[in-house]
Every structure is written in C-alpha cells, then in structure tokens.
Amino acid sequence: MKLIRATAAACEAMAYAHATAFDEKSWREDEFDDLLDGAGIYGFLADDDGQPLGLILCRMAAGEVEVLTLGVTPQARRRGVGLALMIAALEVAREARLAEAFLEVAVDNDGAIALYAMLGFEKSGLRKAYYDRGPAGFTDALVMRLDLTAAAA
Numbered sequence: 830m831k832l833i834r835a836t837a838a839a840c841e842a843m844a845y846a847h848a849t850a851f852d853e854k855s856w857r858e859d860e861f862d863d864l865l866d867g868a869g870i871y872g873f874l875a876d877d878d879g880q881p882l883g884l885i886l887c888r889m890a891a892g893e894v895e896v897l898t899l900g901v902t903p904q905a906r907r908r909g910v911g912l913a914l915m916i917a918a919l920e921v922a923r924e925a926r927l928a929e930a931f932l933e934v935a936v937d938n939d940g941a942i943a944l945y946a947m948l949g950f951e952k953s954g955l956r957k958a959y960y961d962r963g964p965a966g967f968t969d970a971l972v973m974r975l976d977l978t979a980a981a982a
C-alpha cells in the first residue's frame with residue numbers, strides 16, 4: 830500500500846474510494862476536482878497497485894486543519910489504512926505549524942471515534958442533527974479536536 834498525494838490525476842480513484850467507503854451520498858470526481866482547487870485543500874489516496882483503498886481530504890485555514898472526509902473501502906478495513914491516512918494528513922499540518930486539528934464524526938460511529946481517540950483527538954463539542962440520514966432521521970455529530978503542538982500520539 831502506498832499513499833499518493835491528492836492531485837487532479839487522483840480524482841477518479843478518490844471518487845471511487847469515497848463511493849465505496851460511504852453508504853450515504855458520495856462525492857463525484859468533478860466535485861473532488863473542484864475541491865482540490867480550493868485554498869488550503871490537500872489529501873491523500875491510499876493505493877494498492879492501482880486499487881484505491883481509501884482517501885483523506887483536509888482543509889487548512891486560519892492556523893487549523895479540518896478533516897473533511899476520511900474513508901476506507903470495506904474490504905481494506907482494519908489493516909491500518911485509515912490510521913496511515915490520518916497520520917500522513919496530520920504530518921502535513923504539523924509541518925505547516927498549524928496549532929489544531931478538528932473533525933466531525935457521527936456520535937454512533939464507534940470505529941472512527943476509536944481511531945481518532947487513538948491519535949489523541951478529544952471530544953470538544955456536539956452539533957445537533959448534523960447528519961441527514963434520510964428516512965432514518967438526523968444524527969448528531971461529535972466535534973473532535975487535536976492539539977497539534979503536543980507530541981504526536
């Protein structure tokens with residue numbers, strides 16, 4: 830497995846990984862393309878010999894980084910791909926001397942919350958009814974924060 834820095838050339842594979850990783854509405858290739866043109870946007874694609882395994886996309890702004898999306902295809906889970914993507918993305922933020930990382934995660938997403946906690950993220954807030962799950966209703970999001978100036982977990 831290798832991590833490839835997200836560029837326009839990786840958008841098709843990132844859209845595939847996103848669609849495979851998420852049950853909900855996935856982001857199209859052209860949406861990734863537009864996002865990557867945005868200020869402070871960066872990310873990585875996890876690739877196994879041409880097979881997309883997962884992706885991460887982040888946005889740096891005002892001394893912070895926000896994780897916009899992280900997804901790993903079901904077949905590739907629990908093999909350290911998500912952790913590797915997070916570590917690579919946080920390393921970029923630390924190199925840029927950003928102070929904090931933030932992300933939102935559904936309150937019932939125990940696996941992702943465990944992954945973020947492993948990296949040192951702590952709960953810092955709650956956004957009520959943040960995720961629209963259609964007929965299943967709305968789900969709250971936890972806001973999680975990591976102090977990037979502290980030693981890496």
Ligand SMILES: CC(C)(COP(=O)(O)OP(=O)(O)OC[C@H]1O[C@@H](n2cnc3c(N)ncnc32)[C@H](O)[C@@H]1OP(=O)(O)O)[C@@H](O)C(=O)NCCC(=O)NCCS
Pocket residue numbers: 850851899900901902905906907908909910911912913933934935938939940941943944945947
């Ligand atoms: C959450 C997600 C990105 C994790 O990716 P992954 O590659 O499977 O995670 P890793 O293998 O790197 O896991 C690292 C650690 O995180 C924790 N973890 C990850 N998934 C877990 C799960 N389903 N249940 C419990 N702990 C989990 C474990 O501590 C794990 O270490 P271990 O396998 O040695 O026990 C992946 O399950 C996914 O894409 N889910 C759907 C999309 C999603 O929820 N994205 C996050 C939105 S905020």
